[in-house]
Amino acid sequence: MNPRLSIRERLIDPNSPDQRPRRAAYALPTFFTAGNLFLGFLAILKAIEGALYAAGGHLGPNPHFELAAKVIAFSIFFDGLDGRIARMTNTTSDFGRELDSLADVISFGIAPAVLGFVWGFYFLDPATPEPMRSYIMQAGYFLIFCFVLCGAARLARFNVTTNPKPRNPGRPDRKYFVGLPIPAAAGLVAAVVYFFESQPLVHWPFVCVWLAVLALLSYLMVCTWRYRSFKDLNLMRPRSPITVVALGMIIYSIWFFSKPFLLLLCGSYVLSGIVVRLVGSIRRHFFPRRGIEESAVDPDVRR
DSSP: OOTTSOHHHHTBOTTOTTOOBOGGGGHHHHHHHHHHHHHHHHHHHHHHHHHHHHHTTOOSOOHHHHHHHHHHHHHHHHHHHHHHHHHHTTOOOHHHHHHHHHHHIIIIIIHHHHHHHHHHTTTOOTTSOTTHHHHHHHHHHHHHHHHHHHHHHHHHHHHSOSSOOOSSOOOTTSBEEESOOHHHHHHHHHHHHHHTTTOOOOSHHHHHHHHHHHHHHHHHHHSOOEEEOOTTOOTTSOOOHHHHHHHHHHHHHHHHSHHHHHHHHHHHHHHHHHHHHHHHHHHHHHSOOSOOOOOBOOTTOOO
16 A cells, blocks of 8 residues: 555545545544444433432532543544544545534533533522522523523534624634534533532522523524634644644643643633624724625534
């Protein structure tokens, strides 16, 4: 085999007249999608086990909630790989895209919703005055459902949308998501649970703040604000020493300061779309201009 051939060229079926990849090549991205689905399913199970553990009187740090948060983080990693591998090997297909969307609904919609429910407000202090406790619980059920609904609506919208464009276009040489990607929303839920030692919330002021975070994430997933997709970055190209140093610092921070760093990382990405939107609105209001550059948006953006 010629070592200079790319991965896509090595996977071409020699008996195919139109140079399609070998049939076995299509199993590679599907493997990562299945891994993403399995991790989402596992996160749901661990969240339920954590709820049973806490219901037994263990309202301190919960190892099951912590594991569920970590599993969601790993599912984000798997989700990022399957699309890149499919494009790298030229094995993208309608079946793969639909399977990926269904897996995302489980891993980044239902799994973080279940975790956010049992960790965030299910163990609200029974001593909370009525009817405040009743209102908070009802709002919690509603916002958890909104989180799942908005995530599913986002995936469905981009499955049928061609070349979506954000309301606030960015640089034409970069690619953007339209609205907050559902893995980023799930990642923030997992990062918050992980940061607070996976200890269930019981005091109503903290529960109310948590419900506000869920409401914000739900809105950001269905809005038309732009978020960097980073799909224009080519990982196969040579990197500068500064990039290598930055990558090493990130790995070091995740290894030794995982809780604050992951929360900072996820929170910064979620807030980036809000900041860009506010800055753009201020510029248009005080410094109006006639032309607005068109942005380059990945037509295959679904998450």
